[in-house]
Amino acid sequence: MKTLILTLTLILSSLLGSAQDKGQNITVTIDNVQGDKGKVSFALHTKDTFMKTAPVATLETKIENGKVKVVFKDIEPGEYAILVLHDANENGKMDFQENGMPLENFAASNNTMSYGPPQYSDAKFTLGAEDLKLNIRF
Numbered sequence: 024m025k026t027l028i029l030t031l032t033l034i035l036s037s038l039l040g041s042a043q044d045k046g047q048n049i050t051v052t053i054d055n056v057q058g059d060k061g062k063v064s065f066a067l068h069t070k071d072t073f074m075k076t077a078p079v080a081t082l083e084t085k086i087e088n089g090k091v092k093v094v095f096k097d098i099e100p101g102e103y104a105i106l107v108l109h110d111a112n113e114n115g116k117m118d119f120q121e122n123g124m125p126l127e128n129f130a131a132s133n134n135t136m137s138y139g140p141p142q143y144s145d146a147k148f149t150l151g152a153e154d155l156k157l158n159i160r161f
Contacts, residue, residue: 045097048154051105052092055160057128059086061111067095068104073143079103104146105132107159128161 051065062085066078082093086109108117109128118126130136131146148157 046099047097047150047152049095049098049103049105049150050092050154050156051095051107051132051159052090052157053107053130053159053161054090056086056089056091056109057161058111059089061086061109061113061127063091064108064110065093065095066106067098068106068143070102070104070143070147073104073106073146074140078106098150100150100152102147102149103132104141104143104148105157105159106141106146107131107161109161130159130161132157132159134158134160 049067053063056063062083065082065084067080068074068078072078080095080098082095084091084093107130110116111127112118117129120126129141131141132148133146135145137145148155
């Protein structure tokens with residue numbers, strides 16, 4: 024009887040343990056936020072959602088000593104891009120000058136910023152079978 028209970032316990036624990044492994048983690052750090060005022064918002068996108076619809080996942084964090092760190096958890100392997108906004112006045116949107124230039128800092132994965140909006144082809148990266156660490160700069 025003890026052997027049967029032990030066997031069932033091991034089977035259940037292995038099933039529960041594998042059910043929780045949905046994907047990998049993407050850890051994103053930014054160490055050049057200008058000031059500690061406001062929040063930094065992160066949006067994880069696929070090619071289909073980038074600058075079009077709601078992101079796959081979002082995270083938001085407070086700033087400490089000009090640095091932030093977030094972790095997107097249980098993300099399925101695939102191709103993604105991350106958009107980041109320093110919402111200094113915490114109004115939940117990017118603010119612009121009258122001439123259309125952004126008032127708040129923004130960035131994208133791969134740290135390639137050109138004049139104009141970010142492009143998916145520049146910001147995309149591949150998440151494989153291992154966790155991923157990214158450093159994004161404003």
